[in-house]
Amino acid sequence: MAEAGKVHRATTTAPVNIAVIKYWGKRDTNLNLPANSSLSVTLSQKSLRTLTTATCSESYTGPDSLILNGEEEEIQSSKRTQACLRNLRQLREEVEAKDGSAPKLSKMPLRLVSANNFPTAAGLASSAAGFAALVRAIANLYELPQTPQQLSLIARQGSGSACRSLMGGYVAWRSGTKEDGSDSLAEEVAPVAHWPExxxxxxxxxxxxxxxxxxxxxxxxxxxxxxxxxxxxxxxxxxxxxxxxxxxxxxxxxxxxxxxxxxxxxxxxxxxxxxxxxxxxxxxxxxxxxxxxxxxxxxxxxxxxxxxxxxxxxxxxxxxxxxxxxxxxxxxxxxxxxxxxxxxxxxxxxxxxxxxxxxxxxxxxxxxxxxxxxVGGGPESVETHLVDESGKPVEGT
Amino acid sequence: MAEAGKVHRATTTAPVNIAVIKYWGKRDTNLNLPANSSLSVTLSQKSLRTLTTATCSESYTGPDSLILNGEEEEIQSSKRTQACLRNLRQLREEVEAKDGSAPKLSKMPLRLVSANNFPTAAGLASSAAGFAALVRAIANLYELPQTPQQLSLIARQGSGSACRSLMGGYVAWRSGTKEDGSDSLAEEVAPVAHWPExxxxxxxxxxxxxxxxxxxxxxxxxxxxxxxxxxxxxxxxxxxxxxxxxxxxxxxxxxxxxxxxxxxxxxxxxxxxxxxxxxxxxxxxxxxxxxxxxxxxxxxxxxxxxxxxxxxxxxxxxxxxxxxxxxxxxxxxxxxxxxxxxxxxxxxxxxxxxxxxxxxxxxxxxxxxxxxxxVGGGPESVETHLVDESGKPVEGT
Missing domain, CATH: 3.30.70.890 (GHMP kinase, C-terminal domain)
Structure with a gap:
């Protein structure tokens, strides 16, 4: 019965990226499909990163929730966040369907806590790192087998440029040509090690x-x-x-x-x-x-x-x-x-x-x-969770 | 013999124009042919105008000269000014060829004096009004039969937008398509009276x-x-x-x-x-x-x-x-x-x-x-010459 109330946790970092070929204009606003491809440099997480803990538990009541930099965010009405969560739950359901012993995490409410290591006053768009961390953290929580490239399809629906923050180094976002957006994904052009200077x-x-x-x-x-x-x-x-x-x-x-x-x-x-x-x-x-x-x-x-x-x-x-x-x-x-x-x-x-x-x-x-x-690397799993074992946000996050 | 040394004079005003469809880019830099048509509003000469006196005389020695706002300008090396003067002289030669009694003004040196009624410090491009006044004044001096539209072909070679300052009201400069630029000229779209407000x-x-x-x-x-x-x-x-x-x-x-x-x-x-x-x-x-x-x-x-x-x-x-x-x-x-x-x-x-x-x-x-x-009218002939009857610039110009 103690196991039944267990709080499942996974925490990840995600980097900011700054495009050198810019994304500006969508060919599909619902699916967040861009009018052109873009390319960015992932920036070091020593300077700028988002840290996100994804948790779920049978003991949680109420709907999914997100605390961002200490403030409760209204995510029920956010179509973009909901699209990400829905897609991730579907992938978790596939895991559960294949392995009957896997806990039914897809049925549990999510509690997400996220924090940036840079002040909002810095005026930097943090949505890319934010959605990349959210997707990566839940994918880790759900133990999804998908590659970063596959997950980029989901992050893209949260915030277009977020798809490029799932990888380090030099990253392209291919606009793709398919109507359903299934080929509009991020791709590593070169790793950090190729041109670390x-x-x-x-x-x-x-x-x-x-x-x-x-x-x-x-x-x-x-x-x-x-x-x-x-x-x-x-x-x-x-x-x-x-x-x-x-x-x-x-x-x-x-x-x-x-x-x-x-x-x-x-x-x-x-x-x-x-x-x-x-x-x-x-x-x-x-x-x-x-x-x-x-x-x-x-x-x-x-x-x-x-x-x-x-x-x-x-x-x-x-x-x-x-x-x-x-x-x-x-x-x-x-x-x-x-x-x-x-x-x-x-x-x-x-x-x-x-x-x-x-x-x-x-x-x-x-x-x-x-x-x-x-230039820096992609998201990293860490053990400094922003939610404690009982499901409470850690003080100060 | 007194007549032989006579100073021939003509004075005109010319307005500034401000484009609403912009000229930016040439398809031929020598002929000053634009990459696109443009359209401007001619502005009232009560506020902004150039006043230019064109004179010529057998008694003048030395090359053609121009005094602009009190300063001698070097026009011998200005390809654009030379193109205007050459074209105007050719048209005068046609007049002289048709009418044997017409004085041979085309053979005499020109003395030009020009002044703006607005300070250079105003930061307004005065080249349009300047070249329009220069062409109009010499055309008057030479008693040329050409229309403003025909003269616009010449003014254009001085400064592209000058061709639009030969007319009042609302003026188009047709880019034209011919290689020799003979169809790249200004055209009145509507006179001041059509929309004087x-x-x-x-x-x-x-x-x-x-x-x-x-x-x-x-x-x-x-x-x-x-x-x-x-x-x-x-x-x-x-x-x-x-x-x-x-x-x-x-x-x-x-x-x-x-x-x-x-x-x-x-x-x-x-x-x-x-x-x-x-x-x-x-x-x-x-x-x-x-x-x-x-x-x-x-x-x-x-x-x-x-x-x-x-x-x-x-x-x-x-x-x-x-x-x-x-x-x-x-x-x-x-x-x-x-x-x-x-x-x-x-x-x-x-x-x-x-x-x-x-x-x-x-x-x-x-x-x-x-x-x-x-909005205002086009160039006007006036009798307030900037050069006196002996060929000297009037004090203060």
Missing amino acids: MRALILVVSADKKGVPSTAGMQTTVATSSLAPARFKDIVPARMAEIEKAIQDKDFETFARVTMQDSNSFHAICLDSWPPIQYLTDVSRAAMNAVETINRKAGKLIAAYTFDAGPNAVIYYLEPDSRAVAGVFKNHLPRVEGWDNEFGAAIRSNEMGGLDSKAVMTLKNGISRVICTA | MRALILVVSADKKGVPSTAGMQTTVATSSLAPARFKDIVPARMAEIEKAIQDKDFETFARVTMQDSNSFHAICLDSWPPIQYLTDVSRAAMNAVETINRKAGKLIAAYTFDAGPNAVIYYLEPDSRAVAGVFKNHLPRVEGWDNEFGAAIRSNEMGGLDSKAVMTLKNGISRVICTA
Whole structure:
């Protein structure tokens, strides 16, 4: 009878990813199928990660629940979360059907507790890591045999870009062509070990308020931008091929150019939407300007900016160029938070950046913190559960 | 002998025009042939005009010369100016060949003096009005029989958008399809009298420095933007048809939407260029935001922003909506220069604009002056010559 009330637990981490070929626009809003393929770099969980514990028990009463960063989330009305849970339960039912001795976890309510190791104030979209951790944690709880690629089909329905956070290294999300979305999944292009020197410096902009939410923004773009169809149909497929080859060849110059061009192309179709959507600010532009100066000084592309649906700049570079790239920002922004982690401490300040004084002033006034990170691995199972053996959330989560 | 040394003179004004369908990209750089058609509103010369006196005389020695706003310009090395002068001289030779008694003006050196009635600091591209006035003044001096449309072929070679400043009202520049450019000319879509209520409020941004010059920028866009071909081929032709009909129908809502969409489309292909070109700043964005607020409050489109190759906002509206549109800006920017002309004095301040406080602050800090103007007529012959009867520039020009 004690076994009957047992709390089953599994805990996993999941990483953030930042796309270099951007996902913006859906071909199917219900199934979360993208208008084009995308490609991202998974970032180290030393800097940014979500930790999620999935639990279930016969002793639980009430519906499934989720506590996110200490706050109860309303998940009953979230079609996306429900789609993930439904799919995972179906897969668990298959396990139970094959093995009569497997406990009937699929019938038990779920209690999920999730926490990020970075402040929400950082302004980073955490839904990718969040849904990846949720799917991975429940898949572990249910002991599902599916591969990360197969699970990516489920995570995609929670949040499109979440499918790319189920793997480490360099990850493509294939748009697929099937109507049911069964070929719209994530795929590892290269593991961390293939090109481990990749670094990312995130410049977090002191944001006054959120811009247009990405789901609504994407729909506006698809419905109204007359420039977007060319991007979906021809431009991104060509860039995917180019950047995948650049990753295979460890050709940073091509990687950098394509990354910057695709960020600009994405923001161009946003501006071309009606009403127009603008995420880049003068601070973003100062960061672009700084990257251009750094590259001009180097005589080649050693830094690449990219911007998601917000003003924060993510700057990719290779570890040997740390001082020439990140060191310039460290010199001008020595007192902002974030230089003190493992990656940041390794960056030597560089007084010879040559940035123009107006860009420096704009960055100083506009950047509230930095995040120093690097390419990293995929989700990891851990034993630091956020729910105790009796089913209660651990204090402080 | 006195007659032999006579100074022949002709003086004309020419207006500024601001495009609502933008010209950005050439299909032939030598002939200044555009990648797409464009359409502009000619602005009143009460607010903005160039005044140019063309003179020639047997008594002049040395090469052709031009004094612009009091400064001698080097025109011998300007291929564009030379192309205009060569074409105009050829047309004069035809006149002289037909009429043996016509003085051989085509053989005499030209002295040209030109002055704007607005400060260069206003940051307005004056090349359109400048080349239109130059061509019109010399055509008058030479007593050429050509129509404004025929002369637009010549002005176009000086500065593309100059061809649209040879006419008043609503003016199209047809891209044409011929290789020699003989069908790439300006055409009146509607005269001022058809829709005289059109007003324009120009918000001049305190500029730190010039952005990318438009000739170089256009070449970058044509060579590198993967989104631009769709704009040139399909998007602009459809918009030209839509906005011409809107002008014929005096349908301001369609005029406004297409104007704003086309400005955004132009800046989108700039951002999509490599390296990216960005003319819009946070001040421009605050102006867009203000226009969106004004339109939302009105429940329909009563104001339309458009931006050329710089951060200045041009806001079109109809005279009956003066208070609802321009009055909002007058309320928040009462002390900036420019409200005191005929058009500006008619605008009643409006305290009920409903702009958000951040946009207001950005506008207050970023706008250095306003220009209040309206749709206006084409070049006019005047007798206030900038060169006296002896061939000397008039004091102060």
